[in-house]
Amino acid sequence: RRKLIEAINCSDINDVAFLLLKFFDDYVKEVHNHMEHENDEVFCYVTDLLNDVTNEQFRITDYSSHHSSMTEKLSQIKDLFIRHYHVKDNEILTSALFDIIYCGNELKNHCEIENKLFIPAVEKLEKSLKLSRHESVKDSNSDDEKTDLLDSMTDREKDIICCVAKGLSNKEIASQLLISIHTVTTYRRNISAKLQIHSSVGLAVFAILNNLVDIKDVNPHR
Numbered sequence: 001r002r003k004l005i006e007a008i009n010c011s012d013i014n015d016v017a018f019l020l021l022k023f024f025d026d027y028v029k030e031v032h033n034h035m036e037h038e039n040d041e042v043f044c045y046v047t048d049l050l051n052d053v054t055n056e057q058f059r060i061t062d063y064s065s066h067h068s069s070m071t072e073k074l075s076q077i078k079d080l081f082i083r084h085y086h087v088k089d090n091e092i093l094t095s096a097l098f099d100i101i102y103c104g105n106e107l108k109n110h111c112e113i114e115n116k117l118f119i120p121a122v123e124k125l126e127k128s129l130k131l132s133r134h135e136s137v138k139d140s141n142s143d144d145e146k147t148d149l150l151d152s153m154t155d156r157e158k159d160i161i162c163c164v165a166k167g168l169s170n171k172e173i174a175s176q177l178l179i180s181i182h183t184v185t186t187y188r189r190n191i192s193a194k195l196q197i198h199s200s201v202g203l204a205v206f207a208i209l210n211n212l213v214d215i216k217d218v219n220p221h222r
Contacts, residue, residue, distance in 0.1 A: 001028070007093035020080055027073050031107075049125050060122040074104045116205045124209070150210050152194065158212055160187045164200050165207035165218050 004024060008017040042063050045055055078100045081093065153161070156177075163173040170188070174181045192198050197206055207213045 001025070003092055003096035003099065007090055007096055020077070023080065024077055027077060030073070046122055046125070049122070049129060052129065054129060060119055060126060063119075074100060074107065078104075116202075117208075120209050149195070153191075157187060157191050157194075160184065160191060161203050161207050162213050164188070165204040165213045167200075167218070 001021075001024065004021060008021065041058070042060075045058055045060075048055060078097055081097060159177060160173060163176060168176065170181050170184045174184045177184075191203070195203075195206060197203055204213075204218050208215050208218065
C-alpha cells in the first residue's frame with residue numbers, strides 16, 4: 001500500500017488512482033477478515049477436536065463450502081493498474097505490481113494447502129470422532145467413490161505413487177522397483193489419468209491422505 005501511495009503521489013492525482021487504491025484497501029480488509037476467521041474460529045475448532053471436544057454447531061465443510069481462492073481479486077488489482085493507470089517510467093508502481101504478483105503466488109499456496117491438506121485432514125479427524133452432522137447420501141457416495149478409487153489402484157501403481165511421494169525420480173523408481181524407466185513413465189501416465197492428478201505434489205498429497213505413506217517420509221525438497 002505504501003508503494004502504491006508513493007506511485008500515485010509522484011504523478012498527477014486523479015479519481016482513477018483513488019478508486020484503485022480503495023479497491024486495494026477493500027481487498028486487504030477481506031484478506032484480514034479471512035485470516036481472523038481462521039484464527040478465531042476454524043483453528044480453535046480444530047484444536048478442540050484434537051482435545052476430543054466436539055462442536056455440533058460447526059463442521060469444516062461449513063468453512064470449505066464458503067472458502068474460495070483470494071488470488072483472483074489480487075490479480076484484478078494488478079490488471080486494473082496496468083490497463084487503466086498509465087504512468088510513464090513509474091518505477092515505484094512497477095515495484096508495487098511485482099510485490100502484488102509475489103503476494104498472489106503466496107496466497108495461492110495458502111489456499112492450496114488449505115484445500116488439499118488442511119480441510120481433508122480435518123474431515124478425517126471429524127470422521128474419527130464419529131461426528132454425524134450434515135451427513136447425507138451424497139457424502140456416503142463420495143466416501144465410497146474415494147474408497148473405490150483407491151481400490152482400483154494396483155499394488156504396483158501404489159508402489160509408484162509412494163516412490164513419487166518420497167521424492168524419487170523416474171530413474172530412481174525404476175532402479176528400486178527393478179523395472180525400466182519406460183515402464184515407470186507408462187505407469188505414471190496411467191496413474192495421472194486415473195486419479196486426474198498431474199503433479200508430483202498432488203500424488204504426494206493423495207498418498208498421505210490415503211495412508212500410503214507417512215508424511216515424515218515425504219521429501220518436499222525433491
